[in-house]
Amino acid sequence: MKGVKPLRSQDAKQLVVLTALDHPLRLKAYRAIRESPGLSFNAIARRLGAKTGLAAYHLAVLKASGLVDFRYVRRSKETSSYRLTDMGELWYRRLFGPDDIPAGTTGPAQRRGRLKTDG
């Protein structure tokens, strides 16, 4: 861009992150991954209540912005497993404060525990 001063690196990074989170579904996915690290693509799509293609798009934006990452795990078949990156974790604390839901509090074990106490 001729005549336009380039952004400072920190500003560019912030712009990318805030753009990535500037959508209700992406924010919901970001929080879901924080609460339940290791969620599969299909599980996130179900939580979002979104069609696969739409969920793929929003997760792709979160991945491209560096907030989340996925790896492959083999259960009955190969599955993608999403978690926050270190940068994603840092931003989560910055945006929602340290008193928000601790990471990994709604995993299967915790949910089972909660069901027991609820019952």
Added chain:
Amino acid sequence: MALLGAGGRGLAERRRIAAALQRRGIVALIPEDALPRTLSPSLAEEALLLDPSVSLVFLRVESWGSATELGQLRANPSVALKLRILVPPEHHPLHWRAGGYLADTYLTHLATYGHVYAVDGPRRVRLPSADALIPILAERFRQAKALDKLSNDFYTK
């Protein structure tokens, strides 16, 4: 925006470009990196590109795979409008005396949607005169219109 193209060196180039865009605060999606391989690329990619937040789709055609992608994406008018096609000059219908189905497809796209760019390749390329360019594009546009190959939305909005 999204960056599509070939794998190998093409993928490395797209990653460099995405990093340069990020330094400007622009999120650039590379489907191979951003989508899990457990999703079918031919289905997930199109859904991804249809989202209104993706305003530009750069496709560098340098392999048969990316040429096939071009065929699929330009068949969908909502994605075709966003396409910015990058081709070697020797395959560009205006900068070279290129023949063949692919160059012909580029010419149709150029006449109906525009945005087919010659990149890299030899330093000296042919530049068409206005006398030559306008009839080529006008004639192809007329043919496309006659065969009902234009997106109605695009020309009525």
